[in-house]
Amino acid sequence: MSTPPSPSGKGRPANSSGFAWRAFFHQSETPVFVLGKSRRLRYANPAWEKLAGVKLAEALGMVCSQRRHSTPLASVLAPTPEALAGRPDRARRPAPPGRNGPPWWDVTFVPLAGDGSPREAPAKASEALFGFVGFIAVVGEPVPAAARKIPPSVAALRDRRATHFSPELLAGESLASARLVAQTRLAAQIAAPVWIVGEAGSGKETVARVIHHTSAVRDRAFVAIDCVGLQPYLIESLLFGHGGLSASDRIGTVYLKEPGALPRDMQQRLADHFTEPASARLICGSDRTAQDAVASGRLVPVFQTALSAFEARIPPLRERLDDIPRLATRLVNRAIDPAALTVLRGYSWPANLREFVEVLHESTGEGRTGPILREHLPHELRVKAGLMRSGPPKSLNLDAILEAVEKRIIQLALRKTNNHQTEAAELLGVFRAKLGRRLDALGIPVSPPPPKPRKE
Numbered sequence: 001m002s003t004p005p006s007p008s009g010k011g012r013p014a015n016s017s018g019f020a021w022r023a024f025f026h027q028s029e030t031p032v033f034v035l036g037k038s039r040r041l042r043y044a045n046p047a048w049e050k051l052a053g054v055k056l057a058e059a060l061g062m063v064c065s066q067r068r069h070s071t072p073l074a075s076v077l078a079p080t081p082e083a084l085a086g087r088p089d090r091a092r093r094p095a096p097p098g099r100n101g102p103p104w105w106d107v108t109f110v111p112l113a114g115d116g117s118p119r120e121a122p123a124k125a126s127e128a129l130f131g132f133v134g135f136i137a138v139v140g141e142p143v144p145a146a147a148r149k150i151p152p153s154v155a156a157l158r159d160r161r162a163t164h165f166s167p168e169l170l171a172g173e174s175l176a177s178a179r180l181v182a183q184t185r186l187a188a189q190i191a192a193p194v195w196i197v198g199e200a201g202s203g204k205e206t207v208a209r210v211i212h213h214t215s216a217v218r219d220r221a222f223v224a225i226d227c228v229g230l231q232p233y234l235i236e237s238l239l240f241g242h243g244g245l246s247a248s249d250r251i252g253t254v255y256l257k258e259p260g261a262l263p264r265d266m267q268q269r270l271a272d273h274f275t276e277p278a279s280a281r282l283i284c285g286s287d288r289t290a291q292d293a294v295a296s297g298r299l300v301p302v303f304q305t306a307l308s309a310f311e312a313r314i315p316p317l318r319e320r321l322d323d324i325p326r327l328a329t330r331l332v333n334r335a336i337d338p339a340a341l342t343v344l345r346g347y348s349w350p351a352n353l354r355e356f357v358e359v360l361h362e363s364t365g366e367g368r369t370g371p372i373l374r375e376h377l378p379h380e381l382r383v384k385a386g387l388m389r390s391g392p393p394k395s396l397n398l399d400a401i402l403e404a405v406e407k408r409i410i411q412l413a414l415r416k417t418n419n420h421q422t423e424a425a426e427l428l429g430v431f432r433a434k435l436g437r438r439l440d441a442l443g444i445p446v447s448p449p450p451p452k453p454r455k456e
């Protein structure tokens with residue numbers, strides 16, 4: 001693009017070339033738009049209208065920013081910080097949901113100088129920007145409608161998953177697991193958002209899957225997103241991009257692991273989306289309650305007020321040790337020998353079911369058959385379980401320890417000297433009288449020394 005438009009919308013640039021930019025852009029097959037310096041949409045060509053699926057007359061004046069309440073289209077057209085600083089820039093953005101075109105839009109921003117010409121050098125603080133021209137290049141191929149049918153292999157996989165993730169998967173012998181099964185069945189019957197609390201590895205996502213596969217939306221997809229460490233651009237794309245959560249009508253349940261790890265503006269956008277009636281069902285998993293996460297400032301309050309209507313708590317494995325035999329049968333189809341069970345019950349399982357599954361696989365590997373024996377269990381686990389059972393020493397009473405040591409040494413000295421107290425005192429380096437007092441104090445009985453052999 002060699003000649004810039006004037007964002008004033010008059011159809012002629014302010015410079016002397018007299019170039020009719022409107023007519024030029026009108027013919028262009030590249031989607032082009034022009035923003036004023038306040039980021040309001042001033043112009044867009046027919047190619048843009050076709051791509052965006054919006055008539056210019058309806059969109060004129062739209063503020064293109066990435067604020068919380070911006071529409072997805074306004075967010076995609078928002079100038080980057082570089083462009084706002086007066087430097088040409090390009091950003092790859094997820095296409096707004098429901099618009100024409102493939103998943104990504106590459107948007108090139110050309111900042112305009114006060115006279116309407118494109119900037120070649122970064123803006124100085126003193127220079128005012130006049131606006132921005134944006135060019136959009138679509139990236140990727142559109143998905144043909146026929147390809148959107150669920151392939152038989154995917155349908156078969158979904159059926160297998162539905163069979164696996166039934167409430168039976170959560171059943172056990174303990175009261176805690178009975179309560180969990182009941183809560184899960186109830187959550188599956190209602191459409192309200194669910195908040196699952198449980199320690200790491202305790203089975204939160206598994207419970208979310210069971211709820212999904214038992215619920216009315218089981219024919220649609222289950223999508224799990226771990227929000228910890230997600231890059232903002234990925235979150236944007238996964239949640240709000242083309243074919244993303246907010247665009248797809250094929251998603252039945254969205255499981256968010258630790259939504260409190262998301263930036264707050266993203267949390268709010270998600271909350272806005274999931275509080276709409278037509279959205280997919282939301283299930284969140286966390287190691288704390290929504291109430292605690294809000295109180296600690298990690299989570300926006302709407303998650304507590306509107307998105308955790310139903311709260312389910314998953315007990316840690318150490319609170320459901322009675323379930324261990326049944327879990328082993330279900331997971332590796334093995335019985336557990338009583339000695340091995342004692343070890344498994346004696347361990348505290350800090351990483352919960354995830355750790356238990358690993359231990360079972362390790363114990364049944366190497367071509368072993370038959371029940372799981374104590375010696376099949378990982379050595380480290382046996383040691384740790386043993387330490388936990390014996391417990392910490394009751395107390396370290398120094399006086400008692402020293403007394404026991406003194407008593408033992410005096411007894412040795414007496415034995416060595418055939419109970420001759422004078423010789424024993426000499427051996428111990430103390431006076432005879434002191435030894436006598438210590439014998440009394442420590443309650444050491446002393447037999448008389450054997451008679452000395454008589455001289456002939």
Ligand SMILES: Nc1ncnc2c1ncn2[C@@H]1O[C@H](COP(=O)(O)OP(=O)(O)OP(=O)(O)O)[C@@H](O)[C@H]1O
Nearest residue numbers: 169170199200201202203204205206257353354357
């Ligand atoms: N009821 C169950 N029966 C058998 N295996 C289970 C069960 N629940 C969970 N698991 C297994 O335990 C492991 C951890 O489960 P899951 O990922 O659901 O836990 P989580 O609480 O979501 O973990 P994290 O806190 O790391 O997100 C997985 O391997 C899963 O298959």
